[in-house]
Amino acid sequence: MELGFGLATGTAVLTLLSVRAWKPTEIVVGTDGVLVRHPFSKTYLPYASLGHVATEGDRLRLFPKNEDDATLQMQGEPALVVAAASRIEEARAAGAAGDSPARVRELLDRKGRTLAEWRKALFGLLQGGDYRNATVTDEALLAVLEDPGEDRGRRIGAAMILRIAAPEAAPRIRIAAETSADEELRAALESAAEEELDDATLERALGLGVTRGS
Structure with a gap:
């Protein structure tokens, strides 16, 4: 399984492989938020609504502000999950600084x-x-x-x-x-x-x- 960074117009497209379903999950990390594309659905979470990002082994979780339950949960190889979390945090921090x-x-x-x-x-x-x-x-x-x-x-x-x-x-x-x-x-x-x-x-x-x- 590979995690690809395709940087273009300020976005990074990351691909995680769902361990449970063996179907690819694509994460689009933009300057304004994260879009997660599953095989049959997609969910967008703007950084303005993102509370924190958590990793636990092979799981990546995105939590909205002031909520205890993760809106988005994905699975993949632990190293790739950590890399994806890091990329999301970097993009969110860059957006906060750049919009000043x-x-x-x-x-x-x-x-x-x-x-x-x-x-x-x-x-x-x-x-x-x-x-x-x-x-x-x-x-x-x-x-x-x-x-x-x-x-x-x-x-x-x-x-x-x-x-x-x-x-x-x-x-x-x-x-x-x-x-x-x-x-x-x-x-x-x-x-x-x-x-x-x-x-x-x-x-x-x-x-x-x-x-x-x-």
């Missing part, structure tokens, strides 16, 4: 870079495996976009990414624009919701080369 608002804000910061460098870094999140994994999610970007107290550059950066990665978020980008009293920011968000944001509009919103408040 501070980490998302750091990734969106311009940090004194030129507009071209900043654009490249933002779009690099879409191509380098950071997007929709433990680092950046649609929800995290929307939280930044819709926070009126957030830095305007980060809000615009979030809108620029969402326009490409989540076109369905365009209405929320427009709402963020409509509710802003900052005319330059509003113009930038309106453009970001419809098309690629041009440098002139972006420069005005970020106060580059112009005197704000005049």
Whole structure:
């Protein structure tokens, strides 16, 4: 029996062999939860609902929060069971760390870079495996976009990414624009919701080369 780690788009697919039924059980370890596929059924347990993972010999058990009974129980070779439990805990910990608002804000910061460098870094999140994994999610970007107290550059950066990665978020980008009293920011968000944001509009919103408040 083998335990295979197939890493792709932030997920690991693990295969345990049921000792009792001699039928394969597949465990999909994602960034948001665990999906267990039995031959004739499947069960999904999000990390938000996962209390703890336990191993006992050839048994792997997943317990929901505040419950004494395991929702999911699987069997396999002891070494593979331990490996699966470890992978689940690693993914859950990575998701908890990566979803932190501070980490998302750091990734969106311009940090004194030129507009071209900043654009490249933002779009690099879409191509380098950071997007929709433990680092950046649609929800995290929307939280930044819709926070009126957030830095305007980060809000615009979030809108620029969402326009490409989540076109369905365009209405929320427009709402963020409509509710802003900052005319330059509003113009930038309106453009970001419809098309690629041009440098002139972006420069005005970020106060580059112009005197704000005049």
